[in-house]
Amino acid sequence: MLHSHSQASLSIHVSSATELVSAQTFGKQDPYLQFSLNYEEKNDFLKTFTHKNAGENATWNQTFTISLNGEADLFVEVLDEESTVNEVIGFCAIPINQVVHAEGANVNGLFEIYDVKGERAGLLNLQLAAIGFPNSCTPNFDCAPVQCQSYVHEGHCMRMKSSKKKATGVAVGGALLGGALAIGAGFLGKKLYDNHQEDEAEKQQQEEEAQRLREEEETKRREEREQFEQERAEFERQKSQRDEETNDGEEQDTNEGGNCEREEKRCHKHDDCDGNHHRRRNSNSSSSGDDDEDAKKWNPIGTYAAGDRVKYHGQVYMCLQGHTSNPTWQPGAAHSLWQAE
Known part of the structure; x- marks a missing residue:
């Protein structure tokens, strides 16, 4: 400089x-x-x-x-x-x-x-x-x-x-307009014809490169869509599984309550029902109800400390070690986390 x-x-x-x-x-x-x-x-x-x-x-x-x-x-x-x-x-x-x-x-x-x-x-x-x-x-x-x-x-x-390139294009265009297409390169001269061929080859190469880049971009977008669909399907599957487990637990609790009520009605209806047996069931039921009062329904994404009590599928479990739950650590399956009472 x-x-x-x-x-x-x-x-x-x-x-x-x-x-x-x-x-x-x-x-x-x-x-x-x-x-x-x-x-x-x-x-x-x-x-x-x-x-x-x-x-x-x-x-x-x-x-x-x-x-x-x-x-x-x-x-x-x-x-x-x-x-x-x-x-x-x-x-x-x-x-x-x-x-x-x-x-x-x-x-x-x-x-x-x-x-x-x-x-x-x-x-x-x-x-x-x-x-x-x-x-x-x-x-x-x-x-x-x-x-x-x-x-x-x-x-x-x-x-x-x-x-x-501009000069070559004008020369080729003028030759074609003048009727020189019939005699082609012989009229334009070998040098002009060769230059035109080089330009066409370069243009073709550029088009092929652009096409390759478009295909790579389309492949990338397709792979990203497929990965997204797989992740969404897995999320829906886990959500459906959690909903199903929650519904099963609620249904089982409802059935157990109905069974107890029907059994008590049978005891009152039949004269040969043992009064002591009836009182014993009432006593046991009352005791069990008191024990279960602090046992809440298990939450698949809840946070628990050692000693916490939960109810899952009608069974009461005690937490062995503190943790934040996920849908796959159910009481009855995660034995290192829960113990049945």
């Missing part, structure tokens, strides 16, 4: 381009060069004139000056001017530090440009001078140009790929 200097700027003399790859199927291409310190803002780009029918070698000899404010790279693009969408020939990012740190803060440089696959697409001759730095001096570009650093910036490359 460059240090910010008051009124710092970069002088750019766009000299020429050589060994440019061909981005045009028929005839000679018409190159122009554009550059910016921010590739994300298309309105920030400055451009040269278009060198008509230049083909592989173009000359511009134009000079520009742009202000610097700590930017790290100069982003350069060479395009072929078309009547519809301009074709990408090559592009690169040029680190500005190599200019600032050069002797006199200026270079007469040769910079390689690249295509969207990162392969060499041509060579630029640019004279760059950093102005407003301690080592800046009047540039002298009479010396022979030297090889300088350039590279493919990932974000810049994505911009170029987008431009190339």
Whole structure:
């Protein structure tokens, strides 16, 4: 990253381009060069004139000056001017530090440009001078140009790929509208056809990946639903079991009370019923009632202390150790917790 200097700027003399790859199927291409310190803002780009029918070698000899404010790279693009969408020939990012740190803060440089696959697409001759730095001096570009650093910036490359896809789509669409479908790739050229095939393959891959993610998400949701249904079914089963046990206990208590009442009626009705036996039953019943007064019905989710007494299915049980109950620790089953009296 460059240090910010008051009124710092970069002088750019766009000299020429050589060994440019061909981005045009028929005839000679018409190159122009554009550059910016921010590739994300298309309105920030400055451009040269278009060198008509230049083909592989173009000359511009134009000079520009742009202000610097700590930017790290100069982003350069060479395009072929078309009547519809301009074709990408090559592009690169040029680190500005190599200019600032050069002797006199200026270079007469040769910079390689690249295509969207990162392969060499041509060579630029640019004279760059950093102005407003301690080592800046009047540039002298009479010396022979030297090889300088350039590279493919990932974000810049994505911009170029987008431009190339747009140009390819317009070319294919124009060809089809013009009746070129009958002769297919032979009319568009092998290069254009191959680019279209690559785009289709990439689109297919993206669709397959999206489908895979949708299927994984659906599987996850289905498994979560199944787990929820299983847990709900288990809860309903336990609830039903507790309700059934509670109803059975109440029914048994009711039946025992009815049996006692019917037995007493029989004793009163028959003259041969032993009075002593009747008094003994009344005495036992009274005693048992007194003992059972402090024995409450067992609660499946109750909290008990040692010595507490409960009634379960007509039987009185005493708590052996303190605990908070659950539906599976019934008196008569949990012998470590309850003892029948």
